[in-house]
Amino acid sequence: MTMLASIALVLLVLSNIRLLGGSRLGTLIQTVAIQGVILAFLPLFAHPGGGLNYELLAMAAATGLIKGLVLPRMLTRAVRDVQVRREVEPIVGYSTSLLVGLAALAVSAYLGWKLSPAEPAVSPLLVPVAIFTVLVGLFLIMTRRKALTQVVGYLVFENGIYTFGVSLAYRQPLLVELSVLLDVFVGVFVMGIIVFHIQREFDHIDADKLSLLRDGESQEEHQ
Amino acid sequence: MAAIILLIFAPLLAGVINRAKAFFAGRTGQPLLQVYFDIAKLLRKGVVYSRTTTWVFRAGPIVSLAAVLCAACMIPLGGVRALMSFPGDFILVAYLLGLARFMTVLAALDTGSAFEGMGASREVQFAALTEPALLLALISIGSATGDWSLHEMFAVVNAHAWAAHGAVLAMATVALLAVLLVENSRVPFDDPNTHLELTMIHEVMVLDHSGPDLAFIEFGASVKFAMFAALLSGLIVPVRTGLAWVDASAALAGLFAVAVVAGVIESCMARLRILRVPQMLVAASVLAGVAILVALAQGVAP
Numbered sequence: 229m230t231m232l233a234s235i236a237l238v239l240l241v242l243s244n245i246r247l248l249g250g251s252r253l254g255t256l257i258q259t260v261a262i263q264g265v266i267l268a269f270l271p272l273f274a275h276p277g278g279g280l281n282y283e284l285l286a287m288a289a290a291t292g293l294i295k296g297l298v299l300p301r302m303l304t305r306a307v308r309d310v311q312v313r314r315e316v317e318p319i320v321g322y323s324t325s326l327l328v329g330l331a332a333l334a335v336s337a338y339l340g341w342k343l344s345p346a347e348p349a350v351s352p353l354l355v356p357v358a359i360f361t362v363l364v365g366l367f368l369i370m371t372r373r374k375a376l377t378q379v380v381g382y383l384v385f386e387n388g389i390y391t392f393g394v395s396l397a398y399r400q401p402l403l404v405e406l407s408v409l410l411d412v413f414v415g416v417f418v419m420g421i422i423v424f425h426i427q428r429e430f431d432h433i434d435a436d437k438l439s440l441l442r443d444g445e446s447q448e449e450h451q
Numbered sequence: 452m453a454a455i456i457l458l459i460f461a462p463l464l465a466g467v468i469n470r471a472k473a474f475f476a477g478r479t480g481q482p483l484l485q486v487y488f489d490i491a492k493l494l495r496k497g498v499v500y501s502r503t504t505t506w507v508f509r510a511g512p513i514v515s516l517a518a519v520l521c522a523a524c525m526i527p528l529g530g531v532r533a534l535m536s537f538p539g540d541f542i543l544v545a546y547l548l549g550l551a552r553f554m555t556v557l558a559a560l561d562t563g564s565a566f567e568g569m570g571a572s573r574e575v576q577f578a579a580l581t582e583p584a585l586l587l588a589l590i591s592i593g594s595a596t597g598d599w600s601l602h603e604m605f606a607v608v609n610a611h612a613w614a615a616h617g618a619v620l621a622m623a624t625v626a627l628l629a630v631l632l633v634e635n636s637r638v639p640f641d642d643p644n645t646h647l648e649l650t651m652i653h654e655v656m657v658l659d660h661s662g663p664d665l666a667f668i669e670f671g672a673s674v675k676f677a678m679f680a681a682l683l684s685g686l687i688v689p690v691r692t693g694l695a696w697v698d699a700s701a702a703l704a705g706l707f708a709v710a711v712v713a714g715v716i717e718s719c720m721a722r723l724r725i726l727r728v729p730q731m732l733v734a735a736s737v738l739a740g741v742a743i744l745v746a747l748a749q750g751v752a753p
Contacts, residue, residue, distance in 0.1 A: 234745070238622075326730065326733040330733075330740045337747065353744070
């Protein structure tokens with residue numbers, strides 16, 4: 229089981245790297261979907277003792293369904309609606325992003341092994357990978373201009389927190405986990421609608437231009 | 452011993468790549484031994500030196516070949532012993548290759564041609580990204596096996612090591628394959644056949660060399676390819692029986708397999724846009740970094 233969990237975690241790291249280096253929105257969304265599927269399997273592998281119960285299975289199924297299927301579908305639809313294919317001119321370039329990713333990996337390995345978890349973690353990779361995923365998500369939110377890429381960053385960030393929670397999966401009440409999933413679902417749902425409206429209003433979804441918003445006529449001048 | 456095998460078979464590997472490419476293109480291709488003939492022919496020829504060049508230009512090929520040969524002495528071929536081996540020798544190998552590249556670049560700059568200067572600039576730019584990938588990949592293998600000399604770390608890569616550290620070794624293999632392709636200016640990073648100024652990197656730097664100098668460069672290039680192929684072969688062919696002949700022939704088969712793989716990649720893939728190359732190299736470094744992380748995690752595990 230530890231072996232399978234380690235493989236899943238390594239795949240998670242590799243998908244994060246793909247997110248850092250990818251420019252096509254389609255690729256990013258596809259990668260986040262893959263992450264969702266990996267995360268669905270993670271609690272099953274990470275379960276100590278090997279016995280499966282219905283709560284764990286239900287959680288895996290719900291995670292896989294929402295993170296692997298529903299959310300990517302919604303994002304894909306948003307991409308189609310706003311007619312944006314690529315993230316052009318990110319604030320930090322792709323090669324630099326990858327280097328930052330390498331640094332983040334080192335930092336999270338250091339932090340992850342410094343923290344001594346109360347529960348023996350299922351795999352020594354778990355905590356570092358969780359921190360790394362959180363950092364990558366935050367980095368995507370900070371350095372990408374398109375609103376949709378930032379939504380992807382938010383999802384990655386949430387995936388990181390979820391990974392962190394896996395170490396406690398068999399202690400965590402099902403209800404809490406499901407309500408978090410619901411929150412994320414609603415969040416992405418709302419963000420999808422907002423992205424669509426931003427695009428309809430301004431003909432682009434560059435979020436950094438929103439910081440220049442003023443009311444009424446000055447806004448028209450800005451356009 | 453491994454170094455002797457490498458030196459003998461190095462030009463043959465180049466022939467194997469060419470035959471693999473010819474097979475894909477539906478041609479007969481040049482003879483397998485063509486590179487030996489080329490080198491022999493070049494050695495018998497005279498040398499032409501431009502009047503603008505200085506001693507640096509003449510020293511370039513000689514020092515590069517010497518550095519590459521020294522590095523080859525430390526490369527094991529699977530279970531076959533390297534001539535020299537001490538803890539941390541892979542760092543010396545990386546820097547000997549760096550020295551070889553430095554001299555090639557200096558010689559290219561010495562010609563005073565803008566054309567060669569451009570190639571030199573690209574070569575150095577990509578080398579700065581390749582070197583970390585190479586070192587990180589080797590460190591990841593080292594931390595998985597717990598040995599820090601090239602010979603020792605490759606001597607224990609057997610089927611058992613693959614079972615225990617499969618993920619680490621697989622990622623190191625991919626990173627090393629990327630390093631092999633870029634260091635030897637193969638597709639998808641560079642095209643060894645092109646002489647189009649916008650695309651070529653390595654080939655442009657040696658345009659002004661002739662005669663024995665060019666023979667040295669050709670031989671040095673094929674030895675360099677053989678070195679990286681030997682490292683990869685050590686990873687992908689986990690045969691360590693302890694019987695010298697079995698190990699050597701298995702590793703040799705791996706060597707030719709790597710050459711065929713390089714030929715197949717070259718036939719099936721298009722060259723990357725030059726802007727994408729650094730990104731792929733950084734990705735290779737990151738992959739090797741992940742491999743180190745996983746290897747360390749296994750060390751941390753109770």
